[in-house]
Amino acid sequence: MTPFQESLVVWTARAAVAAYAVSIGSWLWRPRTGAGSERARLVSDVAWTIAGGVFLVHVGLAFHYLHHWSHAAAMQHTAERTAQALGQAVGEGIYVNYVFLAWWFADLVLLWTWPAVRSSAYRGAVHAFFAFILFNATIVFGPPWWRWTLIPVGLAAVAALQARRLQPLRVQE
Numbered sequence: 001m002t003p004f005q006e007s008l009v010v011w012t013a014r015a016a017v018a019a020y021a022v023s024i025g026s027w028l029w030r031p032r033t034g035a036g037s038e039r040a041r042l043v044s045d046v047a048w049t050i051a052g053g054v055f056l057v058h059v060g061l062a063f064h065y066l067h068h069w070s071h072a073a074a075m076q077h078t079a080e081r082t083a084q085a086l087g088q089a090v091g092e093g094i095y096v097n098y099v100f101l102a103w104w105f106a107d108l109v110l111l112w113t114w115p116a117v118r119s120s121a122y123r124g125a126v127h128a129f130f131a132f133i134l135f136n137a138t139i140v141f142g143p144p145w146w147r148w149t150l151i152p153v154g155l156a157a158v159a160a161l162q163a164r165r166l167q168p169l170r171v172q173e
Contacts, residue, residue: 049112078091
C-alpha cells in the first residue's frame with residue numbers, strides 16, 4: 001500500500017468519526033422544541049448520513065488497498081492489530097464491524113424512509129453500540145495519542161446527556 005493509499009484509508013476513518021461527532025453533538029445539544037430543534041435534527045440526520053457514507057468508503061478503501069478484497073486478510077489484520085494493542089490476537093472482531101456497517105445502513109434507510117420508528121430508546125441503543133465500536137476501533141486501530149482523546153470526548157458526551165435530561169420540555173402554544 002502506498003503512503004497516499006494509507007492516508008486515504010486513515011483519513012476516511014477520521015472524516016467518518018468527525019461527521020459522527022457532528023451528528024451526535026447536534027442530537028445531544030438541540031433544543032427540545034421549536035425551529036431550532038428541527039434545524040438541529042436535520043443537521044444531525046445529514047451528518048449521520050454523511051458519516052455512514054464516508055465509513056462505507058473507508059471500508060471499501062481498506063478492503064481494496066489493504067486486504068485486497070480478502071475476508072481472511074482482513075481478519076488476520078484485525079487479529080494482528082488487536083494483539084499489538086491488547087496482547088491477544090482476536091480477528092473475530094471483523095464480524096462486529098460487518099454488523100456495525102449493516103446496522104448503520106439499515107438505520108439510514110429507516111431515517112429517510114420511516115423515521116417514526118426510530119424512537120429515543122432506539123437511537124440511544126444505536127449510539128451506545130456505535131460509541132462502543134468507535135472506542136474499540138480507536139484502541140485497536142488508532143494512533144496511541146487518539147486514546148487520550150477518548151477521555152474528554154466521553155466526559156463531553158456524559159455532560160451533554162446530563163444537560164439534556166435537565167432541560168425542561170417546553171410545550172408550544
